[in-house]
Amino acid sequence: MDTNQSLRLRPLGSALRTVVACGIVGCTTLYGPGSVRHLLAFPTFSYVTTILIVSDATLGDALRGCWQALYASIQVLLPSMLILKVIGPAKFTPELAAVAAAVTAFLVALPVFTPLMTKQLAFGQTVIVYAGVVINGAETSVVMHPIHVALSTALGALAAVLAMLLPYPHLALSEVRRACRIYAENASQRLNLLVEAFSAQDNRVALDFLTEARDLAKTGVMLLENIRDKQEGIMWERPQLRFREPNQLDLGKKLQDMEILIRGMELSLTSCTSFPIGMIDEELRDLMQNSKVQIGLKLKQAKFSASFNAAMAPESRKEHTNRSSFIHKTFSTTEEDFRAFFFLNCMNLLQDGTAVTRSPKFPVLKEDKAKTKESIDTDKGKSCFKTIQGSVMAISMWLSSERMVFAFKCSISLGLAVLLGLIYNKNNGFLAGLIIATSFVTGRKATFTSANARAQGTAMGSIYGVICCFILHNLQHLRCLLLLPWIIFTSFLRHSRMYGQAGGKSAILGALLILGRKDYGTPTEFAIARITETTIGLLCLIMVEILLQPARAATLAKTELSACLGALQDCIEGIVVCTGRKDVPDSESSRLRENQKKLALHVGELENFVGEAELEPNFWFKPFHSGCYSRLLESLSKMVDILLFMASQIEFLAGVSPRLGAAWKELEQQINDNLELFAEKAGSSLKCFDGVLQIGSLAKLEKEIQRRSVSPDIESGKPANADVSTNSGLEEDDVEDIAYSFLHHLMEVHYMILSTEGEAMIKSQMVLCLCGLGFCIRSFMRETIEIEKEIRELVKWDNPGRNINFHEVIEPYRSKLNELKSASPKSKLTTCSSELETQSNNIEQKPTSIKHSMKAWRI
Template sequence: MYTLQAPWQVCLASSFRTVLACSIVGCTTLYGPESVRRILTFPAFSYVTTILIVQDATLGDALRGCWHVLCASIQVILPSMLILRLIGPSGFTHGLAALVVALTSFLIALPGSTHLTAKRIAFGQTVIVYVGAVIQGAETGVITHPIHVASSTALGALASILAMLFPYPHLAYREVGKACRRYAENASHRFNLLVEAFCAKENMAAFNLITDARLFSKAGAKLLGSIKDKHEGMLWEKPWLSSDPGEKLQEMNMPIQGMELALTACSSFPIKMMDEELLGVVQIAKKQIALKLEQAMFSVPFDAATAPEMKGEHTYKSSWTRKAISTNHEDLSPFFFLYCMELHQDGPACIVNNDAEAKIQESNQSKKQGKSRMKQMLSFSCEKLLFAIKCSLTLGLAVLFGLIYNKENGYWSGLTIAISFVTGRQATFTVANARAQGTAMGSVYGILCCFMFKNLTDFRFILLLPWIIFTSFLRHSRMYGESGGIAAVIGALLILGRKNYGTPSEFAIARIAEAAIGLICFIAVEILLYPARSVTLAKTQLSRTLRELQDCFRIIGLYTNQKENSRELLRVKQKNLKCHARELQNFITEAELEPNFWFLPFHSGCYNKLLRSIYEVADLLHFSIHQIGFLSQTCQILGITWEEIQKQICNDLEHLMDKTDYLSKCLDEVFLVKSLAEIEKQLQKDNVSHDLELGKSPNGDLSTHLGSEENNILEIGKSFLQQTIRVSNTTKGNEVEEMLKSQMVLCLTGLGFCLNNLKRGATDIEKEITELLKWENPTIPVQLQSI
């Protein structure tokens, strides 16, 4: 019943392909014909290319890797021939080689259209070409030397493709199909568990079922991530498949996620409104939605799963929507659960389908996207420029100091870091530590194997196979990660997979020293270009996310007032909010790995709570948009006054905007002055007498403030429940109008739940920010509103 593939199976499958690819490279460079071995003079880089391409790859990924190798070789090999001809191989000194490597790396890193893998391969080729010219001197072939580097790189790419073909083609298309079916099965299990929890007779049973559903939710998120990772490789196998299955599966997930939110908000079980009639209606809906999920499970994963036609069983809608007439605030959560079930069955509710308007909006959006892409192509952003400077400085310094320390092994200081660059920030010390440990582990393993097989040099390569399997598990571990795992496997490959490089122990020590030089240069440049700590960036990003959240509330207000272009703006703001939240998550992850030094420990628990609250608010916004659009259109059709509902929504949104506004301003003010102590002095100068916790009146306290917030939240629910009574009492019409009225009643209760929980989520964010500021300023009273 568990739908996620076991991690050890994934690691074993990946390691088998890696073993096969490295064996192809090893047999070719060690035992191939003399004419072939004469061209492949850099087998070390063949292994490096193989490792960069083949890890967790499919056939499509390997084909894409070959394209990256071709792009990198064109960028490096042809210009290097011209530079070697102009300067002359004998004219390359340590400083000149470092300068040429730095300038070439800058030009390689600057274009934003080049893939990161192509840039890494190009960086490695650049180091080998120009450092090789220093080492070989006048004997360096102006044409043959770059061609030998390109040939060694091509061997690694070819070995990767062959490894993906045996014993059968490892297709991304097939892997995505399996993952889509597992995801549909996972969604079916989650849905069944949540419906069982909704019908549960006691709190403990419901809690256990909800916990099980959350476990399936985590497994589903991993499956969805796997689908997104393999999507680009799938396009290399079948370019005509333009649709992204991950987006469609994400749409399938949203109603189930809403059902989980509704059950989490339920105060007790069994649900008070549950009776035999509603139980029967829920069971009918459960069968229909289960059939839809089953159809999605066995259909082609790249087509949208459509609900099967169920004749004679559509009467469940009017049955449960008639129950959405209540004055009990506790019934909002069950009503939202039922709303999500209907959303899962029929998709987002929308009455008016103006094709002309949709086409105009789509056309305008495509034009804007085209203009923005043109601007991105014509102008280099600060981030791209900073990345190019980082690569240039790091590789130039690494090559310079590496050649000064040991001319014969000067390759490894630059190569160690050339294959590990990432755009933007990363956990510098953690990555450097993992690479250093991995390099040492792999080198020591190679030395021990050479000592044990001292007289059987031809069989040393066999000992690489278990090491590749081990490092595959190491690469998926939290301790070493991808950087440490790659460094460990390459460290052993360079000793056991080659010949004629001298004494293994001397080479290993020299390479470890060169790797340390490269990593020191890497850390120094990272600190120079990115001096801000991840904790500081997380705070700044939190403020930006809150401002983006405030913009979403403002645009929803425009959408509620039926302003032009508000729907398109809302769609853009939603995407921006998710992007800001993901960036905040990256900073939090980086800050958790960052050493504290003399600073306070990072309060990861508080930041993770804030992140969960923001993601929950973003999900609730998604539902609120559909509900407001449906209600505004239905009111026009049924002749119901929209202004009263509109006024209530706008009042609630205005309160949310005010709260997020003063929270973001508070964080910005703290960042400007760097300390709450100066703010406290300023408050004392102005004779401001505020509450020590929240900046309220002198008579107020925290419990009073939270109590008033809770009362406001309850008022939201009551107002929308009263609206449902008003709508239900309208004049009866035909069957279609009655169905629309029933759906409108259910939608109103769902909107009440969403606005209710949006306000509660904003209050939670306020409390968590207060806790965060208290953590960093334990001796100073935190006064949010005064700040």
């Protein structure tokens, strides 16, 4: 309850800081000396700058915002002075102002290294400068007008910094320590619940514990996101930390390593079909309780200054050495114990402080030292080439098509908004461009949803301001006091799904521009003009967005899902157990980690597209199947974690296997045969799914399907092109067969390990690692089956009334691909059916012998 209450009240603290910052701007621009108010001629943009910087910020974030405001001012100040000097203020028309704003926006948006907030502030300054020239005409000063804009920006940035200092400093370091403390409590509670669920005596009790642990997991994810967001602020508060090693400062990554292991424990329990687990005895319960205590002590060190890699206390080392004893007593011969051993392996890694996101370190063998020295010399020779290559890549990113599209989008929409806004209302024409200047984001977003939230927020804030002016008509000096409840209210709106950051900030600015200023005319007329100008700007933004990026989020989600399946295929190809150790990770395991990172990036993009597609209107298109994509995301996210565990387990086996001698090589080959069989079955299924997803409509291929169909069966009475539902991918029998085979080899490895001389701890870790690898393979195959089910549902959703035959669909589709790619004969695709037939013939000889062997092992 304390953690949840703290998270719920966090917007309140942000609201109070926002009140302080806006109060500083309001008092300075309304009641400051006349000379100061003359220099601060644009209080509107002072409020905009403050709201952009101060929202959910710390002192470090505010300092970074000041630097970004200075950078934005330099980008706009000097070019605008030059343009005004060359053209002359008297010659500026709305058309010329729109062109100047468009050109400046394009140059500001193009560089990839410029932060987003810097671009937003520069866009806003550009609108104020060139629209102000049109409004004031020949009276505009070439030098002082841009300086007034820059000073107004500086006031907003300075107010944000002072708000972070009053009444006491709001430090990012304190926020991180506080979030770490809360996360430690959260993780400790989840650990206790998972251990209790593991030891539960019936399904109902275990399910209750797991449900409570899942609820706490959502809070843990929010805390980790908060920690990652505040990491950069710490660097601005303490610049000396930039010179330290990154691994000493990346606290969010260390906590993420702990989070992955806890998620692994939860994954193993959710896959259990029944409780209690048969392998649990009193000795194992005592061992888990002791391990839980030791992990709890490590979690209490979750502060910024704590060392997560520090050695454990002497008491924990004693338990550390005794953990190998349970292997001899509790090892079972049933594949159901894969889950339990994976749970114990995650708990083991959590107690040891081992990170699955990084490759394990092993002592370098003498025969590898010469190779290491040679590789270092080679790396030195390649350093110059890498530097040149990095420079070329930076230039290519700067001129990439994505950056060009973003720059054109900002340029055209901003110029069009300035033009139409000045034509509609010359005195308030800058408002149309100002609303979209702060709306640009890199990449895609839910355009209609964001525009709707901004329009509603602007309308609510403006109406609230008009009502307050009407109530306090005779007490205008007290109008600012009514901003206090409104800012608090809108701060909670910013953290809601309904309005988000865009709608909440627009609601604050809508009231601020009426209650926090004066000499703008009648409040009602200004509110109407403000709402109209906002609508003009948002319409320009939506129109340009549709013209330059017409692809729907639902279409992009489908394309990104295909990319996820391709990344999964690359990951599967790299799952090989390799013997031998080096001072660097093996090439195969490192390639698996790289592919896993690519898959994680694709899954993250897919999640963004799915979230956007759920919010966007469908218009005349088919509704977005959000439920199916949500289940696909769940399976893909599990696969990302599973692949991370598999990479860690394979690297560990590669590091310790030389200690077992020549006897390991034969078993290693047998294990790799299982992995190869698994890769063939899962990989072929993913290829079929990927091909089916790329088909826009099955109706386009109906004639070709009919041509490739066999003759009709007269006796059956079915036409030749009748839809037949067949399974083109993995089946439950495949999962069982591969699991049986892997367990058979695992038993051989187990007894070989016990009969080998060596450290008991290494032996136990090898057995745990092999069991964990078996669980990961089994879970991966099951998730592949789930993905196949969901993709079948997606294809049926796009093609209603048809019972899809994957073989029938994919073969003509691949033929068409080959025709389109005839210029590159090396890129020929094999049909999915032939691959599956070959694999089924290979596996057909194994299940019988495997099952008989497993029966012999079961006692």
